[in-house]
Structure formats: C-alpha cells, structure tokens
Amino acid sequence: MxxxxxxxxxxxxxxxxxxxxxxxxxxxxxxxxxxxxxxxxxxxxxxxxxxxxxxxxxxxxxxxxxxxxxxxxxxxxxxxxxxxxxxxxxGPPGALLPDDLDHRVRTVGLLNEIAGEEGLGWNARLLMLHASMTSGGQRGFPLPVAHYLAARYGYSAAIDIDRVRARIARTLAALAARLDGGREYLAGDRPDALDVYAATFLTPLCPIPESDCPRLQPLLRQAFATAHEAMGDAVPRALVEHRRRMYERHLGWPIEI
Missing domain, CATH: 3.40.30.10 (Glutaredoxin)
Structure with missing residues (x-):
C-alpha cells in the first residue's frame, strides 16, 4: 500500500x-x-x-x-x-512530538497558533471571507459559500481585519525565527509535526499554480489566491523555502486532493 x-x-x-x-x-x-x-x-x-x-x-x-x-x-x-x-x-516514538515535556509543551503551543481557533489557518480563511464580502463575491469565495463559511468560522462585518493580519504576521515571524542560521527544519535536524503544520498551513498564503495542485478547481483557486494577495508579501522567504523543501522531500509534490 x-x-x-x-x-x-x-x-x-x-x-x-x-x-x-x-x-x-x-x-x-x-x-x-x-x-x-x-x-x-x-x-x-x-x-x-x-x-x-x-x-x-x-x-x-x-x-x-x-x-x-x-x-x-x-x-x-x-x-x-x-x-x-x-x-x-x-510511528517512531519521539519522532513527531518531542518526548521531553517542556519541549513538547512549546511545540504543541506553536501548533495551536497554526491550527487552532484564531491561528494561522483560521485567520487566512478570514482573509478569504473578507475578500468575498467586501467585493460582493467578485473576489474570494462566491457569496453563498462565503456566507456559509462565515457563519461557521467567526466572520462578521465587525471583524478587525488589521488584528487578523497582525496575528498572521506574528505567527509567521515566530516560525521563521526557528530557521535562523540556515536550519532546514523548525525543531532540529529532522522534520516533525511542527514542520508538517507550518508547510501545509502556508498553502493559502502562497501562490497555487495548477502544476502545484492540479485538482483544485479554478473558482476555488481564485478564492485561495485572495489570502496570498492580502498577506503573501509578509511570508518570510525562509518559510517559503521550508515549505517547498517539506513538500518535495516528505509530503509529496504536487499536492494531491
């Protein structure tokens, strides 16, 4: 298999x-x-x-x-x-999450900043919804889809979109700091859960040409592109390179959905 x-x-x-x-x-x-x-x-x-x-x-x-x-x-x-x-x-013990308690607590805390409520993925989705709502569905998701997602994931007209952007920027900076000195992975000399989450959750903030994800429908490709338009310039180059490295070496490229 x-x-x-x-x-x-x-x-x-x-x-x-x-x-x-x-x-x-x-x-x-x-x-x-x-x-x-x-x-x-x-x-x-x-x-x-x-x-x-x-x-x-x-x-x-x-x-x-x-x-x-x-x-x-x-x-x-x-x-x-x-x-x-x-x-x-x-899998192998200690390979995905550290055995050391303090190290594991720090790792899981960062994972929550990526995958948890109000984390990187959550806020990238809010950027897509904001593009939809403020353009009448001309950008982002079509309005029926946007209204459905907004009700599930905390978007409203009162949202502080600057706060959303600031949280994304702080998380990106915290992750990029772990690559200082030319390190290839975020927690050591081999990838772990933090590397997987960082790479996969950067997808909405990166360009997604057809060659990178062939099954992604054009309308949804356009929706994902709005997050990149809003915050792509804030993604440190080290994280872009880390994402590419993770997909090419460990996660499978192109992205298959």
Missing part, C-alpha cells in the same frame, strides 16, 4: 488501520496536515474524499467537518490535536 491511497467509503469502512475523510475540493490545511503527519511517520492511510451529498459517508463520519480520522475500532478523531497525538503514537 502506498503512503496515501485514495479509496471509496466502502473500502475504507471495511479496512483496518488508519482511514481518513479529507477535503477533496481544496488543499485545506487541516486535511493536508493530517495526511502529512501519517506520511511522515511512515503509517499508510486510506483517504476518502469528502462529499456532502454522500449519506453513507455522513453516517460513518458522525461529523460535519473534515478531516475525520479512524484507527481500527477506536472512536473517530476530528480535532487536529487528537489526530496529531494518534499519528505520534503510531
């Missing part, structure tokens, strides 16, 4: 090991990070592309968001921290 195998829901339900329902329309950072964690750990994963209209899939997921990760007969995991902990447990 290849590290990441795309299958239908019946195949996934019948299988053992790690199975995942992930976004099949956009390179959602949460879905791409989840796939990347298991790939980095050398744990094969069967991936089902999410479809809102698939009743069998919805009944199996027991959730209305992705990714959802299953392992054997254990309850499904839906939160990035639980998914990360599972991936860490199934």
């Amino acid at each position: 290849s590290p990441v195998e795309f299958v239908d829901v019946a195949t996934a339900k019948a299988a053992r090991g790690v199975r995942m329902v992930a976004s099949g329309m956009v390179p959602s950072p949460w879905s791409e990070a989840a796939k990347g964690l298991f790939r980095l750990q050398g744990v094969p994963v069967r991936v089902v592309r999410y479809s809102r209209d698939d009743a069998e899939l919805a009944a199996w997921m027991r959730a209305d968001n992705v990714p959802v990760v299953f392992h054997d007969d254990e309850p499904p995991r839906v939160h990035w921290a639980a998914i990360t902990t599972l991936a860490a447990r199934l």
